């Protein structure tokens with residue numbers, strides 16, 4: 073490994089677990105290096121805090137709006153950047169009149185008349201980057217690594233040309249280090265399942281919600297007269313109004329499992345990503361699963377999975393961990 077990359081490697085993989093600021097900071101610098109031309113003829117390449125802050129906002133926005141991942145060990149005092157971003161997300165939901173998550177890259181803050189709020193958020197992120205992050209990232213065990221120069225007043229980062237091109241050439245490797253360390257940190261303060269898959273899916277722009285139609289044939293086993301009833305209100309559901317709901321939210325589980333799926337009226341299928349199910353619904357879901365297993369053909373993959381979910385008590389376990 074090149075000496076310069078070795079320094080980055082050390083800083084990324086050994087930085088402390090206070091919060092994940094150093095992850096967004098380093099990731100933004102690497103992403104900006106990718107845009108530098110190989111033929112650049114300046115000796116010093118300058119990155120602006122404004123561009124860095126916008127990338128930090130993008131990373132945190134996507135992790136928060138889809139999965140509400142916690143970014144520091146202190147639940148009572150979340151990192152201030154996160155507070156600003158959550159407030160921007162709230163404004164976004166209000167403007168859209170929907171809590172449906174949307175990737176940052178797809179949002180036109182101008183059209184939503186949120187450009188002022190957006191710019192204010194960027195400014196606040198810059199303040200924290202200047203105060204707490206930019207210089208701390210260079211320090212490990214009280215050694216300062218000479219990987220870039222800073223002008224905190226002007227909000228600029230200065231790289232030697234060769235260094236920035238080395239970053240660019242090794243960007244895939246560095247993104248892998250950063251995501252690995254970030255996942256490690258997130259696993260320290262989040263109890264939701266599939267953290268590494270969530271981090272990767274966001275990075276690869278690969279958050280697909282697949283059709284749940286393939287579960288109909290199992291869910292239908294509960295309704296012999298082919299009149300499907302809503303899990304929540306108990307009323308019959310017209311075909312045009314039928315939807316399949318994750319009782320423990322999809323954003324938490326990031327998985328479609330028969331043991332967690334029920335029929336419900338479309339309008340009751342909460343889009344809200346972090347709704348906490350009532351205990352009585354959890355008990356009814358457990359009973360539903362016992363009854364459903366009896367009706368299923370055994371020796372199929374779905375049967376085995378449902379049986380395991382019952383044996384391992386997944387409904388209660390995941391509900392308790394989601395409740396926190």
Ligand SMILES: [Zn+2]
Pocket residue numbers: 302303304305306307336337340
């Ligand atoms: Zn209903």
